[in-house]
Amino acid sequence: MKVLNTGSVLNQTTLYKRCSPTNFNASMGIGQEANCRYVWSYRIKEGNSPWRAIGHRQSGKSTTTLSKFYLDASIGRDCSIDCFISPNQFFDWRNTKQLASLHANWLEIDINSPAGVTRENKKSLTPEEESEVIKEVFGQLQLAEVPMPTGYVLSGSGGVHLYWMYPGVEAYKWRINSWRDITSKLVSKLNGGKNWHVDLGASKDPARVLRMPGTKHGSTRRTVEYYDGGHTYDFEDLAKQLGVKITKPTHLKLVTQPKKETQARKAKTPKAKSDNPPNSGKHTIGQWWFKIYTNVLQHIQKNPVKEGMRDSAAFIIYVALRHIQDADSAFNRVRQINERLIGLTDDELARYLKTAQNTLYKYKKDSISEYLSRQLGMDTSFLYQSKTKLTPEEVAIARKASALTTAKRKAEGTLSRILKAARELLSDQSPLTQTSVAAICGRSERTVRRYWKELLDHPVIRCASIYSPPKECPVAV
Structure with missing residues (x-):
């Protein structure tokens, strides 16, 4: 790990210059919402809630403007007191499931308070102490070789909000998971200091609201300031730089089907009615052999194949697969299973399967049962199990029990x-x-x-340090 001197930290922090709040708004796209952002101030007393939305809500419900919000959050002649905004956008309501787009990752650096001190009585840091916190935070980021933030906000009480900004990306569930992984990686690089710590709740919540640059802190009356100077990132590039793997669901991958040559339609010939129609509940030959294949595979996974059983295990697995797949696919599959569970050499495997490659073996139920029990020592009762049809009352009872089990597990x-x-x-x-x-x-x-x-x-959690803060303070100061 590199040794970091104070001078290098100072050089790093001096790259950031105090900027107008409009720079922050422009970088985050505030005022240009395709959907909506939420603003909040507990100074707003009119109406039923201190929450307001700007932009466009999917439900068509009313929104406000920033200027109107600033006027509502006023005390006497002082306006825009204790104003917060959500960096990310929502379709309608402010919750994670309603997230529409992600615009930044952030870390909220909160100031330490002595035990027993409430949020209302928390002491603010002096400008000198605040400057020392910034140096320590950036020093730890540099030591960890973390990509530097796009900018940071001084909250007005000594707290610092670090932002890694990027052009808005759609907030799919898999991307929100990656957003949390990015934040976790950033959190892990900071150890805290004498006067500060990382607020996990504020940093790991993509629906969070944070203080707005240009507004005033209600307790100190200091203006919330924005410092710019870092890179604007690409979401996936930021994840890559932090070693976070973005896993997209497989169903999102585009699959192109080869074009089939069109042929003239042939007149359909009526099929003879079968004694056992498809939905009669009886299995097909392929389903029967697949059942044998899965049970043999489960057996050799639980019971290591002995020396004298290896050829029989490979043979019967291949025979079963030949009723399901073509010869080449079946052979490749058996070869993979052999490497993991059976242990024959390639020459031995090819020799034992030679006849089965040229002949499609067929077995009656009793014959295959005898083969599996004699050659592999298997319990073959699964070949004779038949499902009995339940009565409507039994079906209802089974469904209720299953629902209770699922609910308990959830x-x-x-x-x-x-x-x-x-x-x-x-x-x-x-x-x-x-x-x-x-x-x-x-x-x-x-x-x-x-x-x-x-x-x-809970015995793991129960301790004297647990408390619930006032409900009127759902956001970090």
Whole structure:
């Protein structure tokens, strides 16, 4: 790891110059929303909510303008007090499922407070202490060789918001997962300092709102400032630089089908009715051999193939596959299975399968049952199992039991994710709130609220440091 001296940190931070708030707005596309962003200020008392939307909502519901919002968030002659905005855009409501586009990753650097000090009584940093925090943050980023942020915002109380900006990209679910991975990688590079720490809840929530440059901090009356000077990134390039792999779902890959030559239509000849129509519930020959193939494969995975059984295992797997695939595909598949589970040499495998490559073997149920039990020591009861048709009442009972099992498994998975997020917050000494837990675990606050009592009563989490902050402060200061 490189040794970083103070001079190099100073040189790095001096690349950033204080800019007009309009520079921040232009870089983030604020005021040019294709969808909508949310703005918030607890100074707004009129109406039912301090939340407002700018841009265009899919539902057609009303939106506001920045100038109107600034006037609403006023105290006496001072306007635009404690104003926040969402860097990312939404289709309609402000939640992760409604995300329309991503415009930046960020880290919120929050100031440390002594134990027992509430958010309202939190002490602000002096400009000198704030400057020292910036030097420490950039120093740690440089040591970790992390791409430098596009710019940063001074919140007015000593906090710093670092932004890695890029042109807006559509917020598909797989891309939101990558967004969180990018943030996690950035968080892991910072160790905190005497006066600061990374606010995990604010940093890992893509639906978060953060302070707006050009507005005023309500407690200190200092103006929120924006410093620009870094690169504007491409989303995928930023992920690549941080070693984050973006995994797109396979169903999104474009598959082109080869064009088929058109032929003149032939008159259809009526087919003779079969005694066993396709939907009669009976299997086809291919399905029967596939069942044999899967059961043999499961057997040799659980029970290592002994020396005298290797040729029989390879032979019967190949015979089964020949009823499902062409000869070459079946041979290649058996060769892969042989390398992993059977252990014949290539010459031995080719010799044992030579006759089966030229002859399509057929077995009766009793014959294949005897072969599998005698040659491989398998339990062949699966060949004789038949499904009995359930009555409507039995079907209803089975469905209800399955639904209860699924619901229980889903609830356990959700609680596990919430517990993991809570442990992450506690280990980082960040406030444990429903908002921060929801941001990290990717569940809604409503869902976290349902599990909150169970979370607090959990033996791993239960401790004196747990508390819930006032509801009127859902965003970081």
